[in-house]
Amino acid sequence: MSTTTTLLSVHGLEVRYGPALALSGVSFDVPEKGALAVLGANGAGKSTLARTLSGLVPPVAGRVAFAGRDITAASPSAVRRAGLVHLPEGRGVFPGLTVHENLRMALTAAGAERAGAMDRAFTIFPVLAERRRQRAGTLSGGEQQMLGLARALMISPRLVIADELSLGLAPTLVDVVFESLERARAAGAAIIMIEQFAHRALEFADRCLVLQRGTVAWSGPAGAAGDEVLRHYLGAAETA
Amino acid sequence: MLQYVLAGLALGAIYAIASASLVVTYASSGVFNFAFGAMAFSVARFYYFLHTENGWPITAAAAVSLGMFAPALGALLYWLLFRHLLLRPPLIKIVATIGVSVALPPAVDLVFGKLPNTTAPGLAPVPLTVFHPFGATVTMDQVVNYLGLAVVLVVGVTVLRFTDAGLRVRAMVDSAALSGLSGVNASRVSLGVWAATTTLAGLAGILVAPTAGLSTDGMTYLMAAAFAAVVAARLTNLPAAVLAALAMGVFTTVVQRYLDPESALSAQIVPSIPFGFMLLFLLYYALRGRVRDEPAGGALDRAIRVEDGGAARTAPRAATPAGSPHGHRSLPTVAKAAGLVAVAALPLVLDEYWAGLAVTGLALSLVLLSYTLATGEGGMIWLCQITFAGLGALTAAELATTYGWHPLAAVAAGALPVVVLGVVIGLLTLKLGDLYVALVTLTFGLLVQTLVFTRDRFYNYGQGVAMPRPGFAEDDRVFAYLTLAAFALIALFIVNFRRSTAGLAMAAVRWSEDGARTVGLSIVRTKLLVSAMAACIAAVGGGFLAMNAQAAMLDTYNVFGGLVWLAVLVTIGSRSPVAALVAGLGFHFLPGVFQTHLPSAWAEVPVLLFGVGAIMVAKDPDGVLAMHARQLRGLVDRWARHRPAASPAPLAATASASEPTGGERP
Ligand SMILES: Nc1ncnc2c1ncn2[C@@H]1O[C@H](COP(=O)(O)OP(=O)(O)OP(=O)(O)O)[C@@H](O)[C@H]1O
Numbered sequence: 007m008s009t010t011t012t013l014l015s016v017h018g019l020e021v022r023y024g025p026a027l028a029l030s031g032v033s034f035d036v037p038e039k040g041a042l043a044v045l046g047a048n049g050a051g052k053s054t055l056a057r058t059l060s061g062l063v064p065p066v067a068g069r070v071a072f073a074g075r076d077i078t079a080a081s082p083s084a085v086r087r088a089g090l091v092h093l094p095e096g097r098g099v100f101p102g103l104t105v106h107e108n109l110r111m112a113l114t115a116a117g118a119e120r121a122g123a124m125d126r127a128f129t130i131f132p133v134l135a136e137r138r139r140q141r142a143g144t145l146s147g148g149e150q151q152m153l154g155l156a157r158a159l160m161i162s163p164r165l166v167i168a169d170e171l172s173l174g175l176a177p178t179l180v181d182v183v184f185e186s187l188e189r190a191r192a193a194g195a196a197i198i199m200i201e202q203f204a205h206r207a208l209e210f211a212d213r214c215l216v217l218q219r220g221t222v223a224w225s226g227p228a229g230a231a232g233d234e235v236l237r238h239y240l241g242a243a244e245t246a
Numbered sequence: 247m248l249q250y251v252l253a254g255l256a257l258g259a260i261y262a263i264a265s266a267s268l269v270v271t272y273a274s275s276g277v278f279n280f281a282f283g284a285m286a287f288s289v290a291r292f293y294y295f296l297h298t299e300n301g302w303p304i305t306a307a308a309a310v311s312l313g314m315f316a317p318a319l320g321a322l323l324y325w326l327l328f329r330h331l332l333l334r335p336p337l338i339k340i341v342a343t344i345g346v347s348v349a350l351p352p353a354v355d356l357v358f359g360k361l362p363n364t365t366a367p368g369l370a371p372v373p374l375t376v377f378h379p380f381g382a383t384v385t386m387d388q389v390v391n392y393l394g395l396a397v398v399l400v401v402g403v404t405v406l407r408f409t410d411a412g413l414r415v416r417a418m419v420d421s422a423a424l425s426g427l428s429g430v431n432a433s434r435v436s437l438g439v440w441a442a443t444t445t446l447a448g449l450a451g452i453l454v455a456p457t458a459g460l461s462t463d464g465m466t467y468l469m470a471a472a473f474a475a476v477v478a479a480r481l482t483n484l485p486a487a488v489l490a491a492l493a494m495g496v497f498t499t500v501v502q503r504y505l506d507p508e509s510a511l512s513a514q515i516v517p518s519i520p521f522g523f524m525l526l527f528l529l530y531y532a533l534r535g536r537v538r539d540e541p542a543g544g545a546l547d548r549a550i551r552v553e554d555g556g557a558a559r560t561a562p563r564a565a566t567p568a569g570s571p572h573g574h575r576s577l578p579t580v581a582k583a584a585g586l587v588a589v590a591a592l593p594l595v596l597d598e599y600w601a602g603l604a605v606t607g608l609a610l611s612l613v614l615l616s617y618t619l620a621t622g623e624g625g626m627i628w629l630c631q632i633t634f635a636g637l638g639a640l641t642a643a644e645l646a647t648t649y650g651w652h653p654l655a656a657v658a659a660g661a662l663p664v665v666v667l668g669v670v671i672g673l674l675t676l677k678l679g680d681l682y683v684a685l686v687t688l689t690f691g692l693l694v695q696t697l698v699f700t701r702d703r704f705y706n707y708g709q710g711v712a713m714p715r716p717g718f719a720e721d722d723r724v725f726a727y728l729t730l731a732a733f734a735l736i737a738l739f740i741v742n743f744r745r746s747t748a749g750l751a752m753a754a755v756r757w758s759e760d761g762a763r764t765v766g767l768s769i770v771r772t773k774l775l776v777s778a779m780a781a782c783i784a785a786v787g788g789g790f791l792a793m794n795a796q797a798a799m800l801d802t803y804n805v806f807g808g809l810v811w812l813a814v815l816v817t818i819g820s821r822s823p824v825a826a827l828v829a830g831l832g833f834h835f836l837p838g839v840f841q842t843h844l845p846s847a848w849a850e851v852p853v854l855l856f857g858v859g860a861i862m863v864a865k866d867p868d869g870v871l872a873m874h875a876r877q878l879r880g881l882v883d884r885w886a887r888h889r890p891a892a893s894p895a896p897l898a899a900t901a902s903a904s905e906p907t908g909g910e911r912p
Pocket residue numbers: 023026027028046047048049050051052053054055095548549550551552553
């Protein structure tokens with residue numbers, strides 16, 4: 007254990023969708039300002055982990071503590087208000103709302119941070135400023151990802167869970183995603199990064215967790231997760 | 247002409263307010279509010295209480311009714327019921343709101359007293375001022391309707407477009423999950439939505455009272471008409487709903503210009519216009535292909551939704567995820583047999599009055615078996631079984647009385663045309679989502695009711711068409727055994743059907759339509775088979791009800807009465823024939839108990855109880871019977887549990903030898 011204070015602590019998490027077991031016995035800690043890479047094959051349970059931490063999917067067993075509070079059974083809005091931001095897999099935007107309204111929604115729980123937040127979002131992603139009156143559903147896929155990302159960057163959360171944000175993006179935009187998360191980290195946020203680009207994620211993170219069929223198959227320092235680990239758990243194709 | 251258009255817009259304005267209320271609740275909470283009429287009635291009744299009975303001025307009475315009473319009622323219902331419905335299957339949502347629609351009016355009557363007549367003033371001072379723009383005549387009531395709609399639209403658009411609260415509502419409609427992740431407190435928003443839409447319902451109720459009467463019937467008709475606009479708007483498109491409502495209002499009045507107001511035909515056509523509208527739209531959807539009706543939601547909402555398969559259409563397992571596999575949850579066979587014997591003994595031990603109730607209840611449980619098959623087994627939410635029963639009764643009565651057929655032969659033959667109707671409806675609704683199926687069948691029922699059941703020849707001042715009993719069963723006891731025999735026969739058939747190939751196919755379809763398709767089961771054939779059989783059972787049941795009453799009295803077959811039947815059945819349990827028996831008997835015994843043993847002021851209480859029972863299914867969707875069966879089984883289990891079960895194998899696999907090193911075992 008590191009000496010820094012623990013921000014998120016997960017113990018013995020078990021999650022089911024109806025009768026199907028999706029996660030079992032998952033335990034790990036994330037320190038303040040830490041960065042954890044969560045890797046695993048398709049269907050390993052990565053997104054499920056993210057959804058459970060943010061309160062979208064209730065766990066059957068286990069305990070989640072965040073910033074000293076038990077949030078195991080908390081609602082998504084309570085978790086968000088505690089400072090945990092989950093950027094979901096796929097296009098995490100409200101398609102029927104305009105870009106500007108999407109950003110307003112991101113400030114629902116912001117409180118004092120509201121001032122200047124909107125400008126911050128538009129400075130980071132100028133393209134959003136041009137399209138502020140456009141419905142988010144009509145943005146390109148990449149633009150929607152930017153919008154989703156902006157929702158986390160315009161405020162200062164304590165923990166960001168980024169679920170495959172770089173999926174399907176052009177290389178330059180993938181760089182933008184990593185830079186943005188780096189920026190959030192510099193601003194004091196801890197990051198849980200779920201990624202298909204395992205090597206980049208491991209460069210970014212300081213710890214790594216490998217899920218396999220819903221259980222933790224490997225965990226350790228990001229530096230120690232060499233090619234052997236990746237090939238064993240993810241298959242060669244996934245380690246691009 | 248202008249005269250008719252202006253009157254039509256006044257009517258359309260009320261429809262528009264009502265449909266706006268329905269669309270907003272459906273889009274934001276996924277609940278299609280069958281309790282709308284009852285809610286409108288309650289608020290309008292409260293306004294009447296303040297304004298007419300206590301002499302409050304219009305503005306004060308309206309302000310308190312709409313500004314305080316209605317929001318409080320909406321919030322209360324949300325807190326008691328609607329918040330539990332979020333993840334429930336469509337049937338439970340429908341039944342629970344039906345429960346409210348059944349329970350609320352008698353509760354209101356108990357508090358404020360039953361109204362001797364239904365004439366009530368609206369929001370305009372009486373006597374009504376009359377205007378004459380361009381030679382047409384417009385009353386102050388109509389002007390108030392225009393103003394009411396204008397205010398609703400302006401306030402609604404302002405709130406939805408320009409306030410944070412409105413933004414949150416729209417975000418919830420877009421994706422409830424994502425708005426949760428954004429920190430939106432879903433229950434607070436829903437509470438606000440229910441408070442606001444109940445106010446709209448109340449406004450529509452107060453406005454419609456002067457023309458339709460301050461009665462549940464008037465409000466229910468308003469609701470059914472507003473359904474048409476909502477369907478035209480595909481359930482969620484607010485502007486389309488408002489426009490469709492206005493168009494429907496204008497059409498309704500303009501048509502009257504071309505109809506002879508004295509003719510019986512116009513008395514039937516005019517009230518059926520909204521249902522004709524709705525049927526046209528639904529047919530259009532049905533013919534265009536598959537129409538889903540889940541509130542849109544976002545990708546994230548779909549990703550976290552637990553595909554609960556069909557059992558869940560009637561009984562979700564989400565609450566007990568780690569629970570037992572989908573076993574059969576019904577009473578032990580012994581209990582069933584004991585129940586049947588007990589029922590068989592009823593006619594022998596009861597006096598005439600109670601035996602009469604028992605027979606009626608038995609005949610009703612025959613019809614209820616039709617729901618058991620269609621809804622419980624088939625997962626199809628059909629709301630027109632009572633209409634099938636009415637049509638079966640009517641045909642049988644005609645055959646027996648006019649053509650002198652033997653009553654039993656008439657009942658059997660009377661079922662044939664109904665079977666054809668059942669198959670046609672089954673075909674039309676094959677590809678529709680659950681809620682649309684419910685609405686198509688409801689509309690069909692309403693159409694038959696306004697177009698056929700009200701015909702003088704059949705209606706006969708409420709007397710209906712005479713229907714003799716078979717010669718050997720003139721006596722109530724014998725007739726009771728005849729009915730019981732028919733019940734046992736059909737129940738046995740249903741139980742066997744459940745185990746047959748077709749029944750298993752049906753279960754597979756219920757479980758997952760797509761899954762069943764890949765397995766290669768013919769969904770079409772199975773669904774049509776179930777439709778035909780369910781229609782047949784309902785028609786035969788209707789025939790028995792008619793033989794019991796010795797006439798096909800068409801008031802018995804009111805569509806909304808059928809909703810109460812369904813609600814009572816689902817409350818007891820929708821999947822077992824025993825539940826149908828219990829529901830049928832209870833439906834007639836309970837009011838009997840209240841009538842004979844309690845003061846007449848309590849007469850409404852049984853209805854209230856049925857409603858409250860249906861509301862309870864929101865919390866235990868399996869029904870009362872299954873709940874008790876579960877408790878019974880739990881008792882038996884505990885009693886039998888002497889040996890400890892073998893401990894299950896540990897879930898986690900042991901570490902494999904080839905595992906890479908360097909990691910820390912969790
Ligand atoms: N709503 C749901 N209902 C039922 N099962 C689900 C649901 N969502 C996910 N699952 C199952 O849970 C398991 C884990 O899914 P999850 O989405 O967490 O995987 P993942 O690791 O994020 O995969 P990917 O890399 O493809 O995103 C899978 O087997 C999946 O089929």
